[in-house]
Amino acid sequence: MKYAEVDSGAPVIAEVVSRVEDRFCTLRWRWPDGVQAVCIHKASAEAPEDGEQPPSGMKLYTREEYKANNGFRDRLDEIGLVAYTIYARLAGNGETLLVRQRDGANKTVVSAGKARIYYSVQHKKSLFSKLKTVHMTITAEVPVPKEVLCYVKKRDGHPASKEDGALFPFVQDFAPGRNQLPPIEVGKDDFIRIFFTDGRKYGLYYELVPE
Structure with a gap:
């Protein structure tokens, strides 16, 4: 041919x-x-x-x-x-x-539309500890490469964007379904939120939805 x-x-x-x-x-x-x-x-x-x-x-x-x-x-x-x-x-x-x-x-x-990525971030602190534990869950409709998402840590408030704090990459891809990430410890005044690494690029393919 x-x-x-x-x-x-x-x-x-x-x-x-x-x-x-x-x-x-x-x-x-x-x-x-x-x-x-x-x-x-x-x-x-x-x-x-x-x-x-x-x-x-x-x-x-x-x-x-x-x-x-x-x-x-x-x-x-x-x-x-x-x-x-x-x-x-x-x-x-x-x-x-x-x-x-x-x-x-x-x-x-x-x-062809966007695939939804549901995310949950739970902060749990102990009464007398200077640290708290953060549990993050990603629930994806399709496989999602780790490069699509990142999380941002900010002191004394929730991050408003991926530039509003310290940015951290994820280390593994996300499979379809529920992905429970290993818990991490942060300062008791720190807060974490999940963002697209590039909203203009990945926003064409995915919709990031808080649970």
């Missing part, structure tokens, strides 16, 4: 529209004359652009399937932004060619 570049006579995909509902994405587009099948590539919108060869893992979808289903319907198991690229498929002389449209008219980006 190889790419064919667009020329004056090449069939191209146009008028791609998308709709997301209940974790399913439906795609529709205008089929060029003479094209009986397309190849659909799905990837994170942040993934690098295609190289000189078509990517692996594409789905073959025929014109008959499109008519029977009134479009192409796909389940969204991902989070964040997802890009679909539809390639007109040409077959002949023993080889398959996919028409590469560098103008992006055959591509659409949809939002």
Whole structure:
């Protein structure tokens, strides 16, 4: 399978529209004359652009399937932004060619939504101790890399942001479900709160929710 570049006579995909509902994405587009099948590539919108060869893992979808289903319907198991690229498929002389449209008219980006990360921070102090114990729990809907989250310690008040105190990284990834972290000891006047390490970046994929 190889790419064919667009020329004056090449069939191209146009008028791609998308709709997301209940974790399913439906795609529709205008089929060029003479094209009986397309190849659909799905990837994170942040993934690098295609190289000189078509990517692996594409789905073959025929014109008959499109008519029977009134479009192409796909389940969204991902989070964040997802890009679909539809390639007109040409077959002949023993080889398959996919028409590469560098103008992006055959591509659409949809939002697969955000995964929720629930967090709990409990401060427990002993009556006569100068220290208190902090118990942190992370409950995630999906696997979460340790780089996504951090915790901040501040004296005499709860941190308002990740810059409002001393920042500490987490040392292991979070599995789906409830993650009970080992307790830590801090000063009796210290308070801890959990934040995204980069809210602008990770806020596209996750929602941080206090329990």
